[in-house]
Amino acid sequence: MSVRLRKWKSKEGKVQEAWWVDVKYQHPDGRVERIRKASPINTRRGAEEYERQVRHALLTGALGKEQQEEKRVLTVAEFEPRFITYSENQNKASTLAAKQQLLKSHLLPIFGSMRLDRVSREAIEDFKARKRKEGLTAKTINNALTVIRTLFAVAVEQEELTHAPRVKLLKAEKPEFDFLNFEEADRLVRSAEPTWRAMVTVALHTGLRRGELIALQWDVVDLVAGRLVVKRNVWRGHFGSPKGGRSREVPLNAIALDALKAHRHLRGPFVFCDDAGDFLKNDTCRNAILRTSKRAGLRPIGWHTLRHSFASHLVMRGVPLKAIQELLGHASIEMTMRYAHLSPDVKKDAVRALESQPRGTLGAHG
Numbered sequence: 001m002s003v004r005l006r007k008w009k010s011k012e013g014k015v016q017e018a019w020w021v022d023v024k025y026q027h028p029d030g031r032v033e034r035i036r037k038a039s040p041i042n043t044r045r046g047a048e049e050y051e052r053q054v055r056h057a058l059l060t061g062a063l064g065k066e067q068q069e070e071k072r073v074l075t076v077a078e079f080e081p082r083f084i085t086y087s088e089n090q091n092k093a094s095t096l097a098a099k100q101q102l103l104k105s106h107l108l109p110i111f112g113s114m115r116l117d118r119v120s121r122e123a124i125e126d127f128k129a130r131k132r133k134e135g136l137t138a139k140t141i142n143n144a145l146t147v148i149r150t151l152f153a154v155a156v157e158q159e160e161l162t163h164a165p166r167v168k169l170l171k172a173e174k175p176e177f178d179f180l181n182f183e184e185a186d187r188l189v190r191s192a193e194p195t196w197r198a199m200v201t202v203a204l205h206t207g208l209r210r211g212e213l214i215a216l217q218w219d220v221v222d223l224v225a226g227r228l229v230v231k232r233n234v235w236r237g238h239f240g241s242p243k244g245g246r247s248r249e250v251p252l253n254a255i256a257l258d259a260l261k262a263h264r265h266l267r268g269p270f271v272f273c274d275d276a277g278d279f280l281k282n283d284t285c286r287n288a289i290l291r292t293s294k295r296a297g298l299r300p301i302g303w304h305t306l307r308h309s310f311a312s313h314l315v316m317r318g319v320p321l322k323a324i325q326e327l328l329g330h331a332s333i334e335m336t337m338r339y340a341h342l343s344p345d346v347k348k349d350a351v352r353a354l355e356s357q358p359r360g361t362l363g364a365h366g
Contacts, residue, residue, distance in 0.1 A: 003039075003047045014122065019047035025058040033058065040117075040162040074160055076119065076151070077112035082158065083151045092245075093238035102144045106131065111148065116161045119152075124167055138172035145169055174338055179308040180204075184298055191296035196288050198263035199272045203303060205256035207310035207328050210303035211235055212242055214280050216271040223261055226252045230329065234279065248329045315342045 007017040019039040026032050035054055039047035080103060087096050110127055111119055124145070131141045145167050152164035180188060185204055192200045203213055208230060215232035222228065231247035233240055241247070252260070260271070268277025274284075285303060293301045307328070314324050325336040 003044065003051050005044075016122075018042055019044060021047055021051040021054055023051060023054050023058070025055065042163075046163075073115045073117050074155075075113055075115055076148075077108055079116060079151070079155055079160060080108065080112075083154050086154050086158075092233075092235070092240050092243075094235040097236075098143070099147050102147050106136075106144045107148055116152070116155050119148075119165055121165055124148075124165065128170060138170040139175065142169045142172055177308045177338065178299075178301065178305050179312040180298070180301070180305065182313065184296070185309055185313070187296045188292060188298065192292045193288075196292060198259045200289070200292065200306065201259040202256050203306040204310055205253055205259075206250045207307045208250070209233065209243065209307060210282070210285060213272060213303070214270075214282075214285065215239060217269045218271055219269065221260060221271060223257065223264075226257050228252060236282070242329055244329055244331045246329065248326065250327055311336070311339050312342050315339045318343065 002022050004020055004022065005017055006020050007015060009015055019042055021035070021037055021039060023035045024032060025035070035058070037050075037054070039050040041047070041050065084096075084100065087099055091099070110130070111123070114123070128141060128145070131144070132138075146169070149164070149167040152161060152167070155161035156164050189197060189201055189204065199213060202208065206228070208216070211233040212230050215234040216228070216230075217232065220229040220231055227249055229247055229249050230242050233242045263271070265273075267273055267275070270277065270279045272280055274280060289303055289306075290300055293299065311324055311328060314327075315321070321333065321336050321340060324339065325333050328336065330336050
């Protein structure tokens, strides 16, 4: 058989396998040439296709030339600059920085010296085990695995790799989140310094992220219609589109609208700014919310706690999750589902759905 599956044991005693092609070809001059090579795509179908390519190359005399011109496979570290260039063109500044940090701290120290085509499933599983022993959370490990998986995909796209190894993520528990109850939220607003009260109020009643609040400008705030459009975000001084790359419209309730009207100023385009009209810095905002939570007698919180509070309060008031997803700008409903358990009637409504079935349907065979 010209295509077969080879199995062997590694030095560690683990069983490994690969699909090989074994082709004999007689040239017009009577010379017989035998080619035995591992298939670059490690499946039966891939090996069969590779066998056809080898036979065609032998028939046309292109095999020798192909082998002579075959370029050296890059290591992961050698390909990394090209991957970063690709990411610079595709990702936001915050996403790019996260990728670079994961590569530097976790991926390159282990995979950097390996050729792209030598990173096996076994090596990836060893990486997972090693990082778990180091105490990394499943979420952090999955973030790193997602980066290396994307790197392989880009290598395939740029024809530096024939196929990408399968990268399976770890099962990770849904992250817990903190939010303020209604009384705590009111206490936080009352305790806020006058210069910060409007920003705290708007955060609690719109669910905007910290970067979206900092980047908010008056040109997207309609105080007459009572709405604002989230179209900008800032991260470490870099302005861009909101997370997910899409703008969204958020209606303003009476509380948020009154806060913005009272806060109206002429210092510049930014809604929330310093005395000179410049946009606020992350450290300034972080210290302000910590200071405010302390004044209110609350645990230390961040601006994202106010976003969680906005979503949690809506769920507890019976607002549909789909509407909350759109208000928060979540790309998928799965992210919004983390708040579902806060709905007081979610289980009750689920059971009531059975009441609409025709009489006699349930228990008919009892």
